């Protein structure tokens with residue numbers, strides 16, 4: 001029997017069963033591995049964004065990866081490499097050890113690879129903004145690639161599952177930062193305003209450059225709300241989604257989260273680029289029926305950042321893309337107490353047109369390059385979007401109020 005490439009399976013954790021049992025059930029229902037598919041080197045790409053455990057909703061559960069490693073070896077892989085590049089400023093080797101992957105490697109015999117330290121090869125693709133860039137050699141040369149992503153909301157791209165995990169999680173720090181920024185300014189043009197941030201396009205470019213044979217999405221504990229995908233709220237959804245079609249698997253995961261996949265720009269762009277199926281009606285669904293799943297998620301993107309502002313803090317929103325809106329909503333929600341100490345204050349975001357800020361505002365900040373075009377007094381958090389929360393406090397003249405608790409570089 002030939003396994004359908006359109007098959008996507010949802011498995012639900014039952015009772016107190018371990019993550020490995022649920023994973024194995026998903027893989028078996030998917031009829032994985034396809035006959036004769038596994039040979040040579042298998043590369044598994046988890047999401048170890050930051051040093052937070054799987055129970056926080058931020059990172060891939062090591063017991064899911066352990067099961068995939070074991071099943072790959074049983075199916076004939078000559079070598080299994082678990083490869084990751086954590087968030088910029090985060091030590092991937094430390095993440096491997098802290099999150100249980102060091103133990104996993106010692107016990108299964110797989111190899112851990114810090115992708116930030118891999119050698120890189122230049123690739124060329126027909127992307128919107130990124131046409132030539134560097135990719136890790138081990139990823140490009142792998143014989144079979146399994147993407148073990150996490151189910152999370154995302155403040156720049158609505159959601160992050162398989163496409164995003166591969167699209168931005170595979171590079172060194174400099175390239176990651178570029179991918180979050182290249183093209184953002186261009187998307188404010190009339191032609192492409194509705195098509196997402198530059199990041200959405202760059203995710204597709206990277207996916208065009210590498211294979212992805214299987215996607216497994218860890219939704220045992222997912223993450224929601226402003227702050228996701230780093231510091232959002234955990235959602236114990238108890239689900240694993242697995243499929244061969246990288247777009248189709250994301251489409252099913254997005255539907256589970258209650259987000260219409262046709263409103264997620266990078267999914268639409270990936271489908272248009274020929275990377276997979278966006279029409280859920282054309283996928284072959286298996287496992288738990290979607291109508292039997294009842295989980296709700298708070299989005300990470302809020303197009304009205306001012307709704308989180310404390311009294312006395314005014315937010316003026318101009319023509320802005322998701323990148324600035326999402327980051328600013330997170331900034332304000334997270335630092336509402338500190339901002340309250342600065343009231344009265346005004347924050348401008350996006351192309352706001354010529355402004356004459358109220359003179360009595362002691363604290364005034366233009367958030368992002370678009371707003372800075374009409375700078376008139378006040379502080380300017382440069383960037384597209386601004387690089388760090390620290391930088392915004394600096395622009396507000398209140399660096400003493402900045403604190404970080406993410407176990408990542410203090411410049412963030």
Ligand code: SF4
Nearest residue numbers: 321324368369370384
């Ligand atoms: S400055 Fe902000 S709103 Fe303007 S394009 Fe860049 S990220 Fe988008």
